[in-house]
Amino acid sequence: MNGQELVEAVREARATELDRLGSDKYLIAATDADLERAPVLRVVAESAASGRETFERWATEAVGDAASAFDTAAERETDHFDRVVGSLAALPNDDADAADALDAADDPLHDALAETEGTVERLAAAFVGRPLVAERTRLQAVSFFVNEADEERADLARDLRSDARERLQEGIDLLDSVCEGDDDWERAERGAVRVIDAAYDEYVRALEAMGVDPKPVC
Numbered sequence: 477m478n479g480q481e482l483v484e485a486v487r488e489a490r491a492t493e494l495d496r497l498g499s500d501k502y503l504i505a506a507t508d509a510d511l512e513r514a515p516v517l518r519v520v521a522e523s524a525a526s527g528r529e530t531f532e533r534w535a536t537e538a539v540g541d542a543a544s545a546f547d548t549a550a551e552r553e554t555d556h557f558d559r560v561v562g563s564l565a566a567l568p569n570d571d572a573d574a575a576d577a578l579d580a581a582d583d584p585l586h587d588a589l590a591e592t593e594g595t596v597e598r599l600a601a602a603f604v605g606r607p608l609v610a611e612r613t614r615l616q617a618v619s620f621f622v623n624e625a626d627e628e629r630a631d632l633a634r635d636l637r638s639d640a641r642e643r644l645q646e647g648i649d650l651l652d653s654v655c656e657g658d659d660d661w662e663r664a665e666r667g668a669v670r671v672i673d674a675a676y677d678e679y680v681r682a683l684e685a686m687g688v689d690p691k692p693v694c
Contacts, residue, residue: 477661479648483604486668490608493676496690498612503620505682505690506613513629514567516620520636521560526586527606528553534598542595545650549602549643556636563629585609588674596651596660597667603647604664605671610640613675 477485487494496502507515531550535543585606592601614637621630655661683690 477655477658479651479655482600482651482661482664482668483608483644483648485665486604486608486672489665490669490672490676493672494608494612497609497672497675497679498615500616500619501683501688501690502613502616502679504686504688505679508682509686511620513621513624513626514564516617517560517564517567517629520614520617520633521557521564523585523610524553524557524560527589527602528557530586530589531602534602538595538598541650541653542599545599545646546602552639552643556639559632560636563632585671585675588671592667592670594663594667596654596663599647599650599654600664600667601671603643603650605668607640607644607647608668609672609675611637611644614640 503511503516503519506519528550531546531553535546535550538546589601589606592598614633617633618630618637621627621633651661651664655664680690
């Protein structure tokens, strides 16, 4: 196996979950059906806030290319957080303490990321599982702001989605460099799938709590 084949295997194994995370029900679940600009921005910022703390810790525990990759990922998440919070603060009547509240928030992936052990598993979680989720969920943020005729924030969401794609390609290259055999690739697949499952489980829980069926209506 190689990195590209791993990504395709994960996509195939969790095709249903990823499709549903990319549906228009995602923002209903993530915002508790509060479909306004501020709650949508908070969802994006919370994801960055939790990711950067984990990646900063992982950077201190890894070595070589993995340490550098986690350090860069933490810097990117910090930039994302700052940009989204800045956009949030520019909304009329927004809470002045939004940044402090978001900085401590955990998104649904936080525990799954934080509890991941092993360099291979962490690389796959951070650079395969998480970007596959983000690529889909951030598309919903793009669509939301387009529908709101808010092109500035739609462009911001597009930038963050583009970054998820770049991170996925980075993950392919990193895993190609560190995986040495079938056992490593199996660990990588488990690490990526675990993150997707965590996001999907939270999505289902949130919708069911509102009495909404997480399955698409055909």
